[in-house]
Amino acid sequence: MLTFRFQLRQGGFDLDVQGILPAQGRSVIFGPSGAGKTTLLRLMAGLERGAQARIAYGDELWEDREQGVRIPPHSRRVGLVFQHPVFLPGCTVEQALRYGWRRRPPAERRGTFAAAAERFGLSAQLQRRVVTLSGGERQRVALLRALLAAPRLLLLDEPFSGIDKELRATLLHALEALHAAEALPMIYVTHSAEEAVRFADHLLLLEAGRVRALGPADKLAADISLPLARRPDAVVAINTEFVKHDADDGVSRLAFSDGELLVTAGRPAAPGARLRVLVHARDVSLARTRPQTSSILNVLPARVVALAELPDAAVVVSLRIGNTPLLARVSRRSARELDLQPGCAVYAQVKGVALQNP
Numbered sequence: 001m002l003t004f005r006f007q008l009r010q011g012g013f014d015l016d017v018q019g020i021l022p023a024q025g026r027s028v029i030f031g032p033s034g035a036g037k038t039t040l041l042r043l044m045a046g047l048e049r050g051a052q053a054r055i056a057y058g059d060e061l062w063e064d065r066e067q068g069v070r071i072p073p074h075s076r077r078v079g080l081v082f083q084h085p086v087f088l089p090g091c092t093v094e095q096a097l098r099y100g101w102r103r104r105p106p107a108e109r110r111g112t113f114a115a116a117a118e119r120f121g122l123s124a125q126l127q128r129r130v131v132t133l134s135g136g137e138r139q140r141v142a143l144l145r146a147l148l149a150a151p152r153l154l155l156l157d158e159p160f161s162g163i164d165k166e167l168r169a170t171l172l173h174a175l176e177a178l179h180a181a182e183a184l185p186m187i188y189v190t191h192s193a194e195e196a197v198r199f200a201d202h203l204l205l206l207e208a209g210r211v212r213a214l215g216p217a218d219k220l221a222a223d224i225s226l227p228l229a230r231r232p233d234a235v236v237a238i239n240t241e242f243v244k245h246d247a248d249d250g251v252s253r254l255a256f257s258d259g260e261l262l263v264t265a266g267r268p269a270a271p272g273a274r275l276r277v278l279v280h281a282r283d284v285s286l287a288r289t290r291p292q293t294s295s296i297l298n299v300l301p302a303r304v305v306a307l308a309e310l311p312d313a314a315v316v317v318s319l320r321i322g323n324t325p326l327l328a329r330v331s332r333r334s335a336r337e338l339d340l341q342p343g344c345a346v347y348a349q350v351k352g353v354a355l356q357n358p
Helices: 037-045 093-102 113-119 135-148 165-182 193-199 217-221 332-337
Strands: 002-010 013-021 026-030 052-057 060-064 078-081 153-157 186-190 202-207 210-216 235-246 251-256 259-263 274-280 284-287 298-309 314-321 324-331 345-350
Touching: 002 037, 013 037, 013 202, 013 210, 026 037, 026 193, 037 052, 037 078, 037 153, 037 186, 078 135, 093 113, 093 135, 113 135, 135 165, 165 193, 186 193, 193 217, 193 235, 193 274, 202 217, 210 217, 217 235, 217 324, 235 259, 235 324, 259 298, 284 324, 298 324, 314 332, 314 345, 324 332
Parallel strands: 026 186, 026 202, 078 153, 153 186
Antiparallel strands: 002 013, 002 052, 052 060, 202 210, 235 251, 235 274, 251 259, 284 345, 298 314, 298 345, 314 324
């Protein structure tokens, strides 16, 4: 696990955080601009000086100001990918990548440099200068450069935020596939709620230099006491398993721990494949009795856990389908006419399901 405690004053900004993140899986630091996300990530990497700091990775103490301990960044074997990666002026893609390869311990140089470049679709660009690449290509180079050094932990600071939405989704999927294949622990910074919920196993919510909440992503995303669930784009993720695809109807059947979902988007997967789907609160409507006829494919029995009124005359409703959390966003009038109360039984009509992987 990664255990940290940081106190830092920079100008008028005050960061005071502590917490524990698992040493496996995908952790996401989420918060608005100016919350201190990048500063926290740089402190974890050892790139910020002047902080009252203590950080340990497993049994290895990286930094403790009181004890006079400070392992330099390059000795922590942490990979770093920033929103605006830095490359040596005039360097080619191959030169940038070989910088990472040379930092890799010789005993861990399994495979070949060429195979790694091929895997990331960069073989044809090796002799091009990095400055001539598109934003998406530069980020792939930065990511592979970090990975070639065989890091024990990968830190990513909004690496895809300057890229168009379609390419960003493609690169995020590639990162998810990499994690599935390598089981490399990752800490990912973003201010996008959908990106945070899609990618995270664990969430750290940061506000004004303080940790607002820290814990499993599925629980925090559906906690209506937290701002993440109150946003207009509030979303939850459901981990599912692919069952089968009906080619005639164009519908795929996905199973989760408390039921099934029917999905019309996305390509069929292999039976048993693990898939994560996103359900936005705005795409969930509620009924007190099961609709007899409806074009909505997913009508799931649920129970109301809690409600919260929002400033825009809406109500966010926390639901459970068995033990699976879900959110719905309805009007105050609908909540009143349905007489929604904690504990009451409802039917959640899921109008849209976004299939994220594979």
